[in-house]
Amino acid sequence: MPSERAPALSALGLWRHIAWPMWRAQPARILLALLAVMLGVALAFGVHLLNGAALTEFSRAARGVNGQADLILRARDGALTDSDLAEVLNLPGVANANPVLEAEALWLGQGGPAGRGVSVHLIGLDPLALYASAAENRPLAPELTPQVSDGPLAAVAVATLHLNAAARSRLPPGATRLTLRLPQPAGAPPRDVAFAVGGRVAAGNSPLGVLDIADAQTLFGRLGSLDRIDLQLQPGTDAIAWAARLPARWQASPPVDEGARLSDLTRAYRVNLGLLALMALFTGSFLVYAVLSLATAQRLPQWALVGVLGVSARLRWQLILLEGAVIGVVGALLGLGLGVGLAAGALTLLGSDLGLHGGASSSTDLLFNQPLAVPAAVYGALGLVAALVAALAPALTVRRIAPALVLKGLGLPASRALPAAAGVGLMALGTALAWLPPVWGDTPVAAYLSMLLLLLGGLALVPALVRAITALLARLPAGPLLLLARERSRDQATEARRSLAGVLVALALAVAMTVMIGSFRQSLMHWLDDALPADLYVRSALRLPDGTPAPLPPELLQTLPALPPIARATPQRTTRLRLAPGTDAVALTARSVQAGGLPLIERWSGDLAGGAIAVWVNEAARDRDGLTVGRVFTAELPDSAQGAQGAQGGRRLTLQVQGIWRDYSRQATAVWMDLDDYRRLTGDRSATEMALWLKPGQSLDQARAEVRRLGGENIELAAAGELRELSLTIFDRSFAITVWLQAVALAVGLFGVVASQSAQALARRREFGLLRHLGLSRRELMRLLLLEAGLTGGAGALAGLGLGLALSAVLVFVVNPQSFHWSMDLHLPLPRLAALVGLAFLAAVGASAFAGRQALGADAVRAVREDS
Numbered sequence: 001m002p003s004e005r006a007p008a009l010s011a012l013g014l015w016r017h018i019a020w021p022m023w024r025a026q027p028a029r030i031l032l033a034l035l036a037v038m039l040g041v042a043l044a045f046g047v048h049l050l051n052g053a054a055l056t057e058f059s060r061a062a063r064g065v066n067g068q069a070d071l072i073l074r075a076r077d078g079a080l081t082d083s084d085l086a087e088v089l090n091l092p093g094v095a096n097a098n099p100v101l102e103a104e105a106l107w108l109g110q111g112g113p114a115g116r117g118v119s120v121h122l123i124g125l126d127p128l129a130l131y132a133s134a135a136e137n138r139p140l141a142p143e144l145t146p147q148v149s150d151g152p153l154a155a156v157a158v159a160t161l162h163l164n165a166a167a168r169s170r171l172p173p174g175a176t177r178l179t180l181r182l183p184q185p186a187g188a189p190p191r192d193v194a195f196a197v198g199g200r201v202a203a204g205n206s207p208l209g210v211l212d213i214a215d216a217q218t219l220f221g222r223l224g225s226l227d228r229i230d231l232q233l234q235p236g237t238d239a240i241a242w243a244a245r246l247p248a249r250w251q252a253s254p255p256v257d258e259g260a261r262l263s264d265l266t267r268a269y270r271v272n273l274g275l276l277a278l279m280a281l282f283t284g285s286f287l288v289y290a291v292l293s294l295a296t297a298q299r300l301p302q303w304a305l306v307g308v309l310g311v312s313a314r315l316r317w318q319l320i321l322l323e324g325a326v327i328g329v330v331g332a333l334l335g336l337g338l339g340v341g342l343a344a345g346a347l348t349l350l351g352s353d354l355g356l357h358g359g360a361s362s363s364t365d366l367l368f369n370q371p372l373a374v375p376a377a378v379y380g381a382l383g384l385v386a387a388l389v390a391a392l393a394p395a396l397t398v399r400r401i402a403p404a405l406v407l408k409g410l411g412l413p414a415s416r417a418l419p420a421a422a423g424v425g426l427m428a429l430g431t432a433l434a435w436l437p438p439v440w441g442d443t444p445v446a447a448y449l450s451m452l453l454l455l456l457g458g459l460a461l462v463p464a465l466v467r468a469i470t471a472l473l474a475r476l477p478a479g480p481l482l483l484l485a486r487e488r489s490r491d492q493a494t495e496a497r498r499s500l501a502g503v504l505v506a507l508a509l510a511v512a513m514t515v516m517i518g519s520f521r522q523s524l525m526h527w528l529d530d531a532l533p534a535d536l537y538v539r540s541a542l543r544l545p546d547g548t549p550a551p552l553p554p555e556l557l558q559t560l561p562a563l564p565p566i567a568r569a570t571p572q573r574t575t576r577l578r579l580a581p582g583t584d585a586v587a588l589t590a591r592s593v594q595a596g597g598l599p600l601i602e603r604w605s606g607d608l609a610g611g612a613i614a615v616w617v618n619e620a621a622r623d624r625d626g627l628t629v630g631r632v633f634t635a636e637l638p639d640s641a642q643g644a645q646g647a648q649g650g651r652r653l654t655l656q657v658q659g660i661w662r663d664y665s666r667q668a669t670a671v672w673m674d675l676d677d678y679r680r681l682t683g684d685r686s687a688t689e690m691a692l693w694l695k696p697g698q699s700l701d702q703a704r705a706e707v708r709r710l711g712g713e714n715i716e717l718a719a720a721g722e723l724r725e726l727s728l729t730i731f732d733r734s735f736a737i738t739v740w741l742q743a744v745a746l747a748v749g750l751f752g753v754v755a756s757q758s759a760q761a762l763a764r765r766r767e768f769g770l771l772r773h774l775g776l777s778r779r780e781l782m783r784l785l786l787l788e789a790g791l792t793g794g795a796g797a798l799a800g801l802g803l804g805l806a807l808s809a810v811l812v813f814v815v816n817p818q819s820f821h822w823s824m825d826l827h828l829p830l831p832r833l834a835a836l837v838g839l840a841f842l843a844a845v846g847a848s849a850f851a852g853r854q855a856l857g858a859d860a861v862r863a864v865r866e867d868s
Contacts (some may be wrong), residue, residue, distance in 0.1 A: 124216020
C-alpha cells in the first residue's frame with residue numbers, strides 16, 4: 001500500500017539531488033535571498049521591539065508616579081482642601097487615602113536647555129499613609145514611598161526631599177543639600193528653597209523628588225490645597241458604585257492607563273514606522289523571486305529531464321515551493337535574532353524613543369519586559385509567507401513546462417500577461433480608497449490599502465508602458481540592433497514587469513517617501529517663518545504642575561521693552577482650556593493676532609456670532625473635536641492660578657472658530673485667542689512668553705546679554721534662528737530612521753534587478769548562440785542587451801517615478817493629515833528624484849551588462865551545438 005508520506009519523501013529526495021547542488025555551487029545568490037528575508041524580518045521585528053520597549057517604559061514610569069490607587073478623587077470646581085481629605089477618610093469603604101500636591105521646580109546651575117536649570121518634578125504626599133498601605137500588603141504607591149534608613153519619621157522631616165536615581169545622579173559627590181526654585185501663586189515671585197537630601201524613591205526616569213504633603217503646601221504657597229486624593233478601597237468594594245454615591249462637588253474615576261493613552265496617541269507613528277520597516281521585506285520578496293527564477297532558468301534542462309522520467313508537474317511545483325519555504329524559514333529565524341540585536345543596539349545608543357518621547361531609558365531589559373512569542377511568530381510567519389509568495393511564479397513556471405520542448409531548447413513557456421484593464425481597475429480602486437476616512441483611530445487603513453492597490457496596478461501596467469514606448473520608437477529609423485531590441489522588448493513586455501518588479505516597487509516607495517519628507521520639511525520651514533517673526537524669544541523657565549510655563553516676573557515684563565536694543569516687545573500667555581467638563585484640558589495661547597499672524601489654511605468669512613469670542617484652532621481640534629470654521633462652542637477657562645490641572649471648574653466661555661491654522665509643534669488640540677480678549681475676560685495681565693524685535697543694526701548677542709542680565713536663570717532665551725535650527729534638527733533626526741529604512745529597501749530592490757537580469761540572460765543562452773551563428777559579434781550582442789535594458793529600464797524608471805508621485809500624493813494629502821493632523825504643501829525635490837530615477841535606470845543597464853558577460857561566453861555557442 002503506498003504511503004502518504006511518499007510524495008513528501010520524493011520531494012525531499014529530488015530537492016537534495018536537484019536544488020542542493022546548485023545551492024552549494026552558487027551560495028552567493030542563495031545568501032542574497034536569505035539576506036533579503038532576514039533584513040526585512042529583522043527591521044520589522046526590531047522596530048516592533050523598540051516601540052514596545054518605549055510603551056513599557058512609559059507605562060512603568062507612569063505607574064510609579066501615579067501609584068496603584070483604585071480611584072482618583074478630584075474637585076469638580078477648584079481644588080480639594082484638607083477638610084475634603086478628612087471627610088473622605090471617614091467615608092465607609094475607604095481603606096487608605098494619599099493626598100497629592102504637585103509642582104515643577106527649577107534646579108539652578110545644572111546646565112539645562114536654553115540657559116536655564118533642570119526641571120525637577122516635586123510630589124507632595126503622605127509617607128505615613130503609604131507605609132500603612134504597604135504594611136497591609138496593599139501598597140498604594142510603592143515607587144513613590146521614600147526609602148529611609150532613620151525610621152518612618154525621617155520621611156516627613158521639614159524641607160527634606162527624597163530623590164529618585166535621575167535626580168541623585170546630578171548631585172555633586174558627597175552633597176547633602178540642594179536648592180530649588182519654586183513657582184508661587186500668581187503675583188508672587190518665585191521662591192528659592194534649600195532642601196536636605198533624604199531617602200530614595202524608585203519612580204520616574206527624569207529628576208523627581210518626594211516630600212511631605214504639609215511641607216509641600218507651605219513651600220508651594222498653597223496652604224490647605226490638594227490636587228487630588230489617591231484612594232484605596234476596602235477589598236470587595238465596587239469602585240464605580242462607591243464613586244456614584246459621592247457628593248456632587250467631587251468626582252472620582254479610575255486611574256488613567258497612561259500606557260494605553262500613549263499607545264493611542266502614537267499608534268499612527270508606530271504603524272507608519274512598522275509599515276516602512278516591512279517595505280524592506282516587501283521588496284525583498286521580489287529579490288527572492290528573482291533568485292528562484294534564476295535558479296529555475298539554470299536548471300530548466302534538469303526539470304525537463306525529471307519530467308520525462310515521470311516526476312509529476314505537481315511534484316515539481318512542490319519542489320520550488322520547498323526551496324522558497326527553506327529560504328523563508330531560515331531567513332525569518334535569522335531575522336528574528338538580528339532584530340533583537342538591532343533593537344538592543346539602538347536602545348543602548350539612542351534610548352527607546354526613536355522620536356516617540358524624550359528621556360527614554362537605554363536599558364535592554366525593556367526589550368524582554370513585553371510579550372515576545374506572538375510578535376516573533378507573526379513576523380517570522382510574514383518572512384515565510386513573503387518567500388512562499390515569491391516562489392509561486394517560478395513554481396508555476398516549472399509546473400507548466402513541456403519537458404520535450406524544453407529538452408529541444410525551446411525554453412520557458414510564454415508568460416501570461418494581465419490585461420491592462422486590470423491595472424487600470426486596481427489603480428482606480430486604489431484612488432477611490434484614498435478618499436475614505438480613517439477607520440481605526442488615527443490610522444488610515446484605507447489609505448494604506450490604496451497605496452498597495454496603486455502599486456499592484458502600476459506593476460500590472462508595466463507591459464502596456466513598454467509596448468507604448470516601443471510603438472513610439474517604431475516611428476523612428478532603426479538599425480538591426482535597435483530593431484531586434486525593440487521587437488524583443490515588445491514581445492517580452494510581461495517579462496519586463498517581472499524583472500523590474502523589485503526595483504520598480506522600491507523606486508516608487510523611495511520616490512513617495514522622498515517627496516513626502518521633502519514636502520514636510522519645506523512646509524515646516526515656511527511654517528517656522530510665519531510662527532517665529534521676532535528676533536528673540538523669552539519664556540519662563542519655571543513650570544506649573546500642568547506643564548505650562550509659569551508667568552514671567554511683572555518687573556521683567558515692564559523693563560524688557562525699555563531695553564536700548566529692543567524696538568518692540570509682544571507678550572503672550574500660555575495656559576489651558578477645558579472643552580467639556582471632566583475632559584483633559586487643551587492648550588490655550590493668548591497673543592496679539594496681529595503680531596505675525598497665523599498660518600491659516602481655512603478662514604471663516606461670516607460675521608462673529610453675538611456674544612462669542614473669536615478663537616483660532618489647529619487641525620487636530622478640527623479633526624478630533626469637530627471644531628470647524630464658524631462653529632460656536634462653549635469651553636471652560638480654569639480660574640486657578642495653578643493651571644488647569646489644579647482646577648476642575650472655571651469661567652464658561654462662548655467661542656467661535658474663525659480659522660484653522662497649521663500647528664507643527666503638537667498633535668493635540670490647541671486654541672489661540674487674541675490677548676486683549678483674554679485679558680478682558682480674565683483680568684490676568686501676566687505673560688509667560690515675550691517676543692522681541694531688535695532695532696535695525698543692533699547686535700543680537702548684545703540684546704541677549706542684556707535680557708539675560710535682567711532675567712537670570714528664571715528665563716529661557718533663544719533666537720529665532722536657533723529655534724528654526726533646533727526644529728529642523730529634530731525633524732531630520734526623527735526621519736533619519738525613515739531614510740535608512742528606505743535606503744535598505746531600495747538596495748534590496750537593486751539587488752533584485754541584478755538577479756532578475758541574470759536569470760533572463762542565462763535563459764537566453766541558446767538565443768545568443770544562434771545570433772552568434774548568424775554573424776553577430778559579442779560586442780554587438782552586448783550592445784543589443786544594453787539597448788533592451790535601456791528600453792525596459794527606462795520604462796521601469798518612468799513607471800517607478802509616476803507611481804511614486806501618485807503614492808506621495810496619498811502620503812501628503814491623506815496619510816499625514818489623517819495620522820498626525822498635519823497638512824502640508826506638495827514639494828518636489830527634483831535633484832533627489834532625478835538621482836533616484838537615474839540610479840534605478842543605471843542599475844537596470846548595469847545589471848544587464850553584468851549578466852551579459854556571464855551569458856555571452858563559449859557556452860552560448862555550445863548550447864546551440866548541443867541542440868543541433
